[in-house]
Amino acid sequence: MVDCLLGIVLIISVYTARHYLFTLNRLFGFQRHPYIDTDSANWPPVTILVAAHNEEKVVSNILSALMSVNYPQNKMLVVPVNDRSTDRTRAIVDGYVQKHPGRIRPFHRTGGKPGKAAALKDAMEFVDTEVILIFDADYIPGSGLIRQLVAPFFDPEVGGVMGRVVPLNVGTNLLTRLLDLERSGGYQVDQQARMNLHLVPQHGGTVAGVRRSALREIGGWNDNALTEDTDLTYRLLLNGWQTVYQNRSECYEEVPETWPVRIKQIMRWAKGHNQALAAYGFRLLFGRHRATWRERIDGTLLLGVYAMAPITLIGWVLALAAFYEGVAPLYGLVALLTFTAYAATGNFAAFFEIAAAVRLDYTRQRICLLPYLILGFGVSIFSVSRASISQLLAPITGAQFHWDKTERFRGNP
Amino acid sequence: MNPAFVTMTLFLLAGLLFLAPLLPAFVELHRKRDAQPLDVIQQYGGDIRHFAHGFRRFAMRFQSELQQCVASGTTARGSLPNGDDYVLLGLADDSFFLPATKKDLTWPSIVAAGVDLVLPDGLTFAKEIYAAGNLTGGARSTFRAILGEKSVHLQRASSVIRWAHAAHLLRAEQDCHLYGRISSDREIQLQSGCVFQRVNAPLIISGFSDARAGALAPQHSNAVHDLPVPLPPGRTLYDGDLEIRAGEVVAGSIVTRGKLHIGSGARILGSAKSNAHMTVESGASVEGSLVSGTTMHVGTNCRIGGPVLAERGMVIESGTHCGSASMPTTVGTLTIELEEGVLVFGTIWARNEGRVVRRA
Numbered sequence: 021m022v023d024c025l026l027g028i029v030l031i032i033s034v035y036t037a038r039h040y041l042f043t044l045n046r047l048f049g050f051q052r053h054p055y056i057d058t059d060s061a062n063w064p065p066v067t068i069l070v071a072a073h074n075e076e077k078v079v080s081n082i083l084s085a086l087m088s089v090n091y092p093q094n095k096m097l098v099v100p101v102n103d104r105s106t107d108r109t110r111a112i113v114d115g116y117v118q119k120h121p122g123r124i125r126p127f128h129r130t131g132g133k134p135g136k137a138a139a140l141k142d143a144m145e146f147v148d149t150e151v152i153l154i155f156d157a158d159y160i161p162g163s164g165l166i167r168q169l170v171a172p173f174f175d176p177e178v179g180g181v182m183g184r185v186v187p188l189n190v191g192t193n194l195l196t197r198l199l200d201l202e203r204s205g206g207y208q209v210d211q212q213a214r215m216n217l218h219l220v221p222q223h224g225g226t227v228a229g230v231r232r233s234a235l236r237e238i239g240g241w242n243d244n245a246l247t248e249d250t251d252l253t254y255r256l257l258l259n260g261w262q263t264v265y266q267n268r269s270e271c272y273e274e275v276p277e278t279w280p281v282r283i284k285q286i287m288r289w290a291k292g293h294n295q296a297l298a299a300y301g302f303r304l305l306f307g308r309h310r311a312t313w314r315e316r317i318d319g320t321l322l323l324g325v326y327a328m329a330p331i332t333l334i335g336w337v338l339a340l341a342a343f344y345e346g347v348a349p350l351y352g353l354v355a356l357l358t359f360t361a362y363a364a365t366g367n368f369a370a371f372f373e374i375a376a377a378v379r380l381d382y383t384r385q386r387i388c389l390l391p392y393l394i395l396g397f398g399v400s401i402f403s404v405s406r407a408s409i410s411q412l413l414a415p416i417t418g419a420q421f422h423w424d425k426t427e428r429f430r431g432n433p
Numbered sequence: 434m435n436p437a438f439v440t441m442t443l444f445l446l447a448g449l450l451f452l453a454p455l456l457p458a459f460v461e462l463h464r465k466r467d468a469q470p471l472d473v474i475q476q477y478g479g480d481i482r483h484f485a486h487g488f489r490r491f492a493m494r495f496q497s498e499l500q501q502c503v504a505s506g507t508t509a510r511g512s513l514p515n516g517d518d519y520v521l522l523g524l525a526d527d528s529f530f531l532p533a534t535k536k537d538l539t540w541p542s543i544v545a546a547g548v549d550l551v552l553p554d555g556l557t558f559a560k561e562i563y564a565a566g567n568l569t570g571g572a573r574s575t576f577r578a579i580l581g582e583k584s585v586h587l588q589r590a591s592s593v594i595r596w597a598h599a600a601h602l603l604r605a606e607q608d609c610h611l612y613g614r615i616s617s618d619r620e621i622q623l624q625s626g627c628v629f630q631r632v633n634a635p636l637i638i639s640g641f642s643d644a645r646a647g648a649l650a651p652q653h654s655n656a657v658h659d660l661p662v663p664l665p666p667g668r669t670l671y672d673g674d675l676e677i678r679a680g681e682v683v684a685g686s687i688v689t690r691g692k693l694h695i696g697s698g699a700r701i702l703g704s705a706k707s708n709a710h711m712t713v714e715s716g717a718s719v720e721g722s723l724v725s726g727t728t729m730h731v732g733t734n735c736r737i738g739g740p741v742l743a744e745r746g747m748v749i750e751s752g753t754h755c756g757s758a759s760m761p762t763t764v765g766t767l768t769i770e771l772e773e774g775v776l777v778f779g780t781i782w783a784r785n786e787g788r789v790v791r792r793a
Contacts, residue, residue, distance in 0.1 A: 054724075054744045057765035059479055060633065060756070060779030061740055090480075164479045174722040174740045176668040176686035176704040191468030204471075260670045260688075270473040310670060312690075385467030388457040 021338055022347055028335035035328060038321060039369030042213035043376045052216045056268050058171035065095045065149040066170055071136050071226070072100055075157035076108040077428040078274065082157055083116045087123065091166040098124045099146045100157075103139040104131065109157075136225070137248035141241035150233060156226040158274040158428055160188065168269040169229050179234035179261025180252060182211070183227035183269035189429065192277050197389055198396040199275040199282070204381055205374035212267045219318035220257060221265035225249030226273070234261045247292025250323075254300040257319060260310030277429045279399065285426050286400055287407035290326040294411055297323040329404035370397075481614045481633040481780070485598035488580050492563040495521060495545045499565070503547035510542075517560065518542035525549050530556060554588070572606075587611075603634070625773055629787045633780045635761065639789045640751070640773020668703065677701070679714065686721060695719070697732070704739060711743070715750070729766075742766065749775050751792045 068086060072079050079100065086098050100113045110128055117124045127143045140154070151173050155161065165183065172181045184207045190200045214221045223230070225248055235241070238255040245251035253263050276282040304311065305320045371390055378387045410419060461467065480486070502509050502523025509521040518541065522529065525548045530540060540556055545563040552558075554571035561578040562568065568581045572588040578595045579585055585599040589606040596614040597603065603617040608626035615621065617634040625640055668686035675689040679696035686703030687693070693707035697714035704721030705711070711725040715732035722739030723729065729743040734752035741747070741755050743766040749755070751774030756762030761779030769787040781787060 052744060054726075054742055057780075057782040057784070058740050058742065058763045059481070059782070060761040060763045062738075062756075062760040062762070162474055164474075167479075171740075174704065175706055175724045175742070176721070177670075177688040177706045177708075177724075186471045186473050188470050190470050191465050194462060197462070197468065200470075270471070272470065272473055310672070381471055383467055383471070385461050388461035391454045391458050392462070 138243035180263035204377035208377035
């Protein structure tokens with residue numbers, strides 16, 4: 021029991037150190053933005069896929085925004101991937117097609133396998149450009165965003181690009197404010213630090229791009245993947261393609277406004293991440309491929325972030341059991357490691373990371389909400405653990421994965 | 434002391450200590466003092482001419498009065514609602530500014546000239562200058578910002594603090610310091626010793642104007658195509674250092690995890706990327722982009738078709754062309770050293786400092 025507990029403490033300590041490394045790098049290290057200054061170029065043709073499943077509340081916003089970006093019109097094609105929508109999404113998309121002839125080519129998908137990856141896979145027949153950008157329908161790209169996301173593809177090593185996601189509906193309630201803080205930490209610090217340190221920035225599947233030849237080389241979209249973005253990140257990495265993060269390529273998104281929607285979202289992410297961990301974890305760390313050692317280690321740690329939730333819970337239970345059994349003497353090295361574990365489970369490191377992100381964003385008062393993050397942390401750890409356990413038991417229980425669309429709130433009273 | 438009282442007090446104190454960090458959170462949650470989305474710029478696309486366009490719109494309010502000054506050959510003064518003074522010049526007479534040269538050497542008001550304008554040496558212009566005609570600055574002058582509807586000629590050792598834009602030629606003589614955004618709708622010439630950060634024009638020439646003849650002459654045999662050519666997709670990845678031999682032709686893009694050395698006269702029909710230092714020897718050509726994870730040295734008379742990007746710094750020697758008239762490009766890094774005689778079609782962006790140096 022004690023050995024198991026010490027193992028968990030060790031893993032948690034590694035993640036704690038990682039959080040501090042990332043935060044200190046963002047605060048004091050050299051910041052890499054190698055492509056952001058590319059403002060004159062022979063811009064390549066680009067196809068923009070807009071994933072839309074029952075998105076009548078939001079799809080017009082993104083199509084309007086895309087029609088007014090400063091990318092050369094004759095080099096940009098927007099493909100709304102209307103995936104089996106049963107609401108007014110199709111009518112709205114068709115309205116835009118009529119209004120902007122030649123600039124939008126809709127893909128109305130009426131059947132087939134559910135899921136974003138399957139829809140994107142089917143949409144590839146509409147793509148004949150080397151550069152592909154992907155947006156979810158609730159995003160609102162700014163005027164210069166398309167150029168910023170295309171620019172990294174001038175680098176022949178880049179297979180994928182990821183921009184920064186910024187919540188738009190921040191002030192709605194406590195949940196949206198907490199998600200705003202989490203997003204700040206995740207992008208402003210985590211992603212940019214991984215970019216700075218030549219680690220593994222994660223492809224997010226939206227406000228993102230992929231090189232078609234790289235996608236073809238790795239076998240196209242994996243429609244069995246629950247999170248196609250994580251799956252893409254690792255297959256690109258294993259094949260020697262870089263995913264780069266552009267912190268200054270910001271785009272508004274809508275975050276969940278209710279806890280049940282948030283819980284469903286994070287459970288899906290957890291299952292997808294764990295699926296990728298099972299599929300690529302061992303091969304990434306020990307296999308023969310082009311990833312560097314630092315990419316192998318960081319990539320494995322990134323794959324394990326959702327697995328840490330049940331591990332932490334198990335650690336808590338073991339710690340309590342060890343304490344009441346009297347088998348864990350709390351002194352010396354054990355005491356030190358226990359303290360570190362406490363710091364990580366209370367997650368001072370993650371709090372530090374988010375506080376640094378808020379500072380880097382030049383915001384002031386929202387940092388006051390930091391203590392409430394414990395609430396989001398609590399909900400996440402139990403939701404993710406539940407998702408992980410149900411995933412582990414799925415071969416026994418025979419439970420099937422059910423696709424849940426993230427509910428939209430824009431336009432709600 | 435009553436043990437129950439002590440226990441209660443202890444619990445109360447512990448509770449207060451626990452709640453203390455939540456109080457500011459509670460206040461912020463209800464007052465929503467900082468509940469707006471982060472400020473993501475939606476409409477501004479990063480155009481280098483952003484401020485010039487804005488000032489041109491601002492200058493339109495002077496236009497009718499300025500035309501009257503030109504017609505009558507007079508000057509006029511006024512004040513804006515924000516308290517800024519302005520002067521409208523309808524005659525070409527640099528003696529207008531002479532009183533300033535005898536006082537504190539600072540001209541405090543906005544200047545709008547309807548005719549060609551020649552400024553005296555050594556002045557500091559604390560506000561923007563609008564020139565409907567050609568503008569010739571004085572030597573060792575300092576300008577906050579300049580909008581020239583024709584050509585702008587900055588004399589030796591002048592400085593631009595925020596931005597300068599010329600609709601025609603913008604020429605900076607030796608040892609000028611050009612901070613901020615420098616742009617032209619036609620051409621920019623930067624003489625040796627000029628320091629710059631962000632420069633954009635259809636044609637940017639460092640150093641002697643005879644380099645311009647090279648730009649307009651028929652392309653050399655190693656030149657990149659002037660028409661957009663689809664680059665071959667995919668690339669070959671090398672884990673260590675790589676040397677492309679002199680005269681070798683590489684069909685496709687190459688990526689090295691180490692250093693990359695492109696030999697003299699070699700030709701790459703795609704793009705090239707190194708994660709360590711890159712050296713491009715004289716006369717080499719790259720159809721696509723050149724990207725270095727650290728530093729880059731581009732030799733003489735090279736031809737680069739796409740963006741030239743290095744994360745730490747680069748040196749480009751004379752006779753090298755980046756981009757072409759029909760295919761503008763970006764040369765970007767932290768620190769750039771351009772020898773006289775380099776041509777860039779598009780943008781040069783040195784985050785820290787760019788400098789034009791004499792030909793070796």
